Amino acid sequence: MDFELSEEQQMLREVSRSMLASTCPPALVRTTSEAGADLDEKLWQKGAELGWASLAVPEEEGGAGQGLVELCLVAEELGRAAAPGPFIETALVAAVAARGGAPGEIVAALAEGTAVASVVDDPSIVHAGGTAAHLLVLTAGDAPAARLAGVNGGRRRTTLDLSRGWWAVEPVDGIDLDVDPAWCRAAMTVLTAADALGVGERLLAMTVAYTSVREQFGRPIGSFQAVKHKAAEMLMTLKGVRAATYRAAMSLDAHTADAELWASVAKAHASAGIAELAGTALQLHGGIGFTWEHDLHLFLRRAKVDEAIWGGASHHHARVADLLPAT
Known part of the structure; x- marks a missing residue:
């Protein structure tokens, strides 16, 4: 496998790092944490403008048609800045929803960053569960499934992490997606x-x-x-x-x-x-x-x-x- 980044991937990394360096200093991380917020609205908008949410959405659905490698490049920069907000979860849910047969209006909202999403493995600990409008619920066992669900309230958890908000949530309703939960x-x-x-x-x-x-x-x-x-x-x-x-x-x-x-x-x-x-x-x-x-x-x-x-x-x-x- 070729581990060298392409010119486009290098540009994605550089632009993401530059934006986060200028708009997400540790002071912003502290302020967001003290406010009990899952994300900073201005930072979220900047991420949406860079196209993070639509990065892995297929081109025919209005996205950039990229893959998990590109999402990893963004995730790496978010970790480097300790940035608050479920940027990566929303991007992954947008991509999975588009490929799994979710309604077009939901995919569009996720890809544009106007809707926030997260991913659920354990409902007792979900990133940004208090802000997410959509949850990608993954179940294993005898009947593995991936379901796009809503949120019926939640309780903010106290964790070591001050840069991200973690919640216990109750997923409700939703639709089954034609994707591999594994x-x-x-x-x-x-x-x-x-x-x-x-x-x-x-x-x-x-x-x-x-x-x-x-x-x-x-x-x-x-x-x-x-x-x-x-x-x-x-x-x-x-x-x-x-x-x-x-x-x-x-x-x-x-x-x-x-x-x-x-x-x-x-x-x-x-x-x-x-x-x-x-x-x-x-x-x-x-x-x-x-x-x-x-x-x-x-x-x-x-x-x-x-x-x-x-x-x-x-x-x-x-x-x-x-x-x-x-x-």
Whole structure:
């Protein structure tokens, strides 16, 4: 597989990163959290203007006709900024709804970003459940199904994550979609790994910046060999998570037989690797990293929630063992 980004993919990444850098500073993340909001209206509008919501919607339905790789690029940048709002969930639901036979007006509203959506694996913990108008409900077991449902109220949950709102919700009514729920679940798993990857990239950048100016014994601590080794290990972790995540996204786009296997490989690696990387970042920041005033904790908290949702490392290690072909 070719892991090199195309010119269009590079442009998507650059434009997304630039917009988030200018409009989603940590101060906005804090303000949105303090207001108890699931998203910031101005930031949501900016994302809609960039076409995030319609990115994976087929061209014949008015979308850009892109795939999961492109959604991962956006998810990575959202994680890097700890951006609030279910941008990725809405984009995935728009794409699935368009392919699964949902009414055209619902697909159009989702693709335009005028309707908010989320994805439900466990109704007790749903991202932006208090704002979502539509829920993609995924069920497994003997009768796996994907259903586009409404929301009958909900209760905001208290979690470690200050950058996103998490809810317990009650999905109601809805229509069955002609899509593979296992593919949808694997897609959300990979998109969560991509978000964690972006968080890890931001944590490494913050750590390198801090250790370059924090002095001890008259020298920046970043010049000490032990600190250099820690930073190098963080970078190696990110490279591994990136390779696994985009390998999985490409497999899901191609609908290969081993796509679910690679999705679990990506999430297991991201859950374990980014959690360890976050601990290293905290260690290298020292006492300042524990303070409420420092922005480090916004990313630490998001990393810990990304570690747990859509299956943790142990769950996906077991999935890998189950999905590996017998030899």
